[in-house]
Amino acid sequence: MKVEVISIGDELLLGQTVNTNASWMGSALREIGADMEYGTVIRDEEVVMLDSIDRALNRADVVLITGGLGPTKDDITKRILCQYFDSELIENGDVLAHVRAFFEARGREMLDVNVMQAHVPDKATILHNEYGTAPGMWFDHNGRVLVSMPGVPYEMKYIMTEHVIPMLQERFELDKLHYRTLQTQGIGETYIAERIKDLENEIRAAGFALAYLPSPGMVRLRVSSRDTQENRAAIDAFMSRIEETMPKHAFGYEEDTLEAVVGTLLRERGETVTTIESCTGGAVAAKITSISGASDYFNGSFVTYSNEMKTKLVGVDAINLEDPNIGAVSQETVEQMAIGGREKMNATYGVALSGIAGPTGGSDSKPVGTVWIAVAGTNGVFSKKCLFESNRERNIRRSVLTALNLLRCEILGLNQK
């Protein structure tokens, strides 16, 4: 089964909105063994829309459209679909009742434009949208399928999960592919390739595909094959061997995140963590608490941005901070931050960061991108100097990931090795 995704919206082409919908849909389709073959982004312009829909229906079995549905006036999708499928808009009682209830539940006034959302093409199967007022619409056309959904991500996800995915599984025989993805932190693509050179040749010789998927601070390694029992076992074995070549870097599989992995380790051990952040300004704590249930192992933390607060809140020696040979971005300071914050918060681990996120504030001896990270625990304190890059956002992101991975290594006793 071939799937084509069409994302409608000037805002996507103008770069005012990032197309996260298409990637989510690609991932959801992959899970049921359906291949997203093409993703297309187009304007909400009649000629382009008709042309794209027509081309897509000629090369794919299933066409999934998002966007161009909503209460405000910039939407023309429904009209175009009526034209293409020779259909007309009729008021749908179920949709109208839902829209009415939607507004009542929120104590909001229902407007005329919202009533219009209950007008739907008569040839479409209507897919209920629990989280919004624009329903999904499923068209059968010459043995192929076209589904139109709103572009609001969580509304589209609801309609996909509740309706489209099960309906596609019922309609098509899907030949599944199997994918495994190893997550690594703190080692570059080229260095992984060098380290697993022989293994990589073995993997390719076995007929499997291997891809490197880098993002700042992380590289994911994905191996894929047809989904058979033997292939699954063979890939699992290869993955374990890759993992063994880099225990300090390989932290999980598939959608694992460092914050979830670290959270699970802490909960299993009945341990807690606190953070004492300078250059990351709370971003490490925010990552840790992005996981539901983080209160099991996280009671609170400090952002000590100024020197004064490093001293006042977590007891860093003022004399070190003033010393031009030591200063705020130094091993001494970051270790004192980790130790002081850990004590103050009565936590098992204290993770501290102090660095120069940039783009200004660098010097010859401490260029932008210099970040000291320390983890204080029951075995004393481990610290590391990192040299990242010139971009503030990426420096913060890489600092957060590196800190979480050093915490993971500390919990697992890997840092001193």
Add this chain to the structure above:
Amino acid sequence: MKVEVISIGDELLLGQTVNTNASWMGSALREIGADMEYGTVIRDEEVVMLDSIDRALNRADVVLITGGLGPTKDDITKRILCQYFDSELIENGDVLAHVRAFFEARGREMLDVNVMQAHVPDKATILHNEYGTAPGMWFDHNGRVLVSMPGVPYEMKYIMTEHVIPMLQERFELDKLHYRTLQTQGIGETYIAERIKDLENEIRAAGFALAYLPSPGMVRLRVSSRDTQENRAAIDAFMSRIEETMPKHAFGYEEDTLEAVVGTLLRERGETVTTIESCTGGAVAAKITSISGASDYFNGSFVTYSNEMKTKLVGVDAINLEDPNIGAVSQETVEQMAIGGREKMNATYGVALSGIAGPTGGSDSKPVGTVWIAVAGTNGVFSKKCLFESNRERNIRRSVLTALNLLRCEILGLNQK
């Protein structure tokens, strides 16, 4: 000039990477008056690549390709380009010298695969890539242009900014469009539409386009027209009138962010802010410090996740926290957090948040999505109860945005109105 962007990579179709490149390129092209007409995402498969390149070169003046270039083995783009443009790979001395210097500067060993990156099609104009080892390649073909760039976002951005954009401006006469975007927070799309109904009709009657671009907690309003002096003035006037209808919500224009707007206000006034966060776990502080120079108005902050830390760090009454009629998520607690943290940090403003981010932890009286936010300042403390939704990530995001906007309104004296 029509531009088509082709993004190559299984990882994009499989949903393992979000296509942020295409949206950045759309935005960069818009600034020079070039229209991105189509965005296509395809596999790195020979037949599909050749077909897509051919179709794109038949309907667009300029085709920009990202991805499929890099040191590891999953890249076939260069070979395909050679085939399509009847070119062959030759070693380029400049590129080789750059790759060598790149590795030397980082003290890393250069590998065989990296040498291969200096092999480029002989018919391409080579575009230097300062931040990476794969250069950009510009092909002239029957009066049209095709450019291939690596998929790593900051490498692509460098090549676009330094080479492609200026070269396109030189080559094509660009007819610019003018866009203005008003940023709003805390008011829904439908309510804005109702509030500016008459204005919207005037805007459309003037021949301008108006679009609503919603994202969780925010809606952007974009008005566009051909770029003439009169149109600019007319749009500015419309924008001011829209802004006047919602001063508590309209916080900026174009790429303004709440964290930058608030930072500028604080710096102008010589004031400071601290945060005392529970449900957002440091995300508000991280947003504030994502702005370079935040140390001018931010010295540090607290994450008080547990009740104990709310009492210990910022002096919330333990008796309130234990009272089932008050508790951690209450007006009393969040106001004490704001006042206590503000004093402890000696800041002009203290912004506190306490809520139930979910997905668990809700009750009948305090469902998931209940968030109390308080801002303590020189005029006492202002607090607000919000009812967001069931999704943890969106609750945190909307809490952060609402807190920053309440701080903005407090600085500007709008909260008590």
